[in-house]
Amino acid sequence: MPDTAAFNDRMLSLGLARVSEAAAMASAKLVGRGDEKAADQAAVNAMRDQLNLLDISGVVVIGEGERDEAPMLYIGEEVGTGYGPAVDIALDPLEGTTLTAKDMPNALTVIAMAPRGTLLHAPDTYMEKLAIGPGYPTDVVSLDMSPSERVRALAKARGCDDSDITVCVLERPRHEDMIAEIRETGAAIRLITDGDVAGVIHCAEADITGIDMYMGTGGAPEGVLAASALKCMGGQMWGKLVFRNEDEVARARRAGIQDLDKVYARDELVTQDVIFAATGVTDGSVVRGIKREPGYLTTETILMRSKTGSVRRMVYRNPVK
DSSP states (O other): OOOOTTOOHHHHHHHHHHHHHHHHHHHGGGTTSSOHHHHHHHHHHHHHHHHTTSSOEEEEEESSSOTTTOSSSOTTOEESOSSSOEEEEEEEEEEOHHHHHTTOSOOEEEEEEEETTOBOOOOSSEEEEEEEOSSSOTTSSOTTSOHHHHHHHHHHHHTSOGGGOEEEEEOOGGGHHHHHHHHHTTOEEEEESSOHHHHHHHHHTHHHHOOOEEEEEEEHHHHHHHHHHHHHHOOEEEEEEEOSSHHHHHHHHHTTOOOTTOEEEHHHHBOSOOEEEEEESSOOSSSOOOEEETTEEEEEEEEEETTTTEEEEEEEEEEOO
16 A cells, blocks of 8 residues: 555645646647647656656656657656655646647646555547436436436436436537437537536536536546546546557557446546646636737636545736746
């Protein structure tokens, strides 16, 4: 078991917010410029530089890819000064590179930190995901249910009609049948083009976002980040790895995954206390995007701690030359 005594989440959380903010500010000049790679690289460089200022002995477990695919923030890279607590790092320096390049809503910089050995080392494969917000009985919905059964079960638990439920779904051809089945129940669908970490977060604030449930298949690494946020905010989530070929199975084996058919609950994706930060790059329903004005950049960051359930929104006005 990892030593959690040195994991001072309260002190580390503000440092984590600075990491997220730095990545967002670095990508600011590339919003709407049509260059996804440049925007992502700017965020990666800034996030890595800021991470290495923290007094942690960190290892990237969710990052930019395996070592032979990513020169920075690759899976297994050691970050921090090396003099602090041993921690796992899950990150996406720019969730929504296309959203950033096109100046579309909900591009974020995202990072989570937890004691060493407590974040699932999810391989770079797909994951089938299902999430709902807080306040419901345990396992009121499940991945074993059909999409329509999930809608009916959630509506019954909420005490409303099926037509009062709104489901967030990533707009992809693979989801066409699921979307059709959901709509047959009378439920509404909020389609998103990218950014399923934000999609899951929406479920935790249904009264604000209007989204009751998230379902669909997206990246497995993003599933761990989404579970980190939901562990802080409250809510239930399940994920099951989806493999398209033997190479992806091999990735899972290298990551230490033994049971390829396992359904992971939220607290199996993130097994102990976690801190989570996300900074807006473009305006969205989770946080506001970067505001540029002469001499200043202003960011908004959401900073969360699962230990206390605290959710803090921070506005940072930073002078720039």
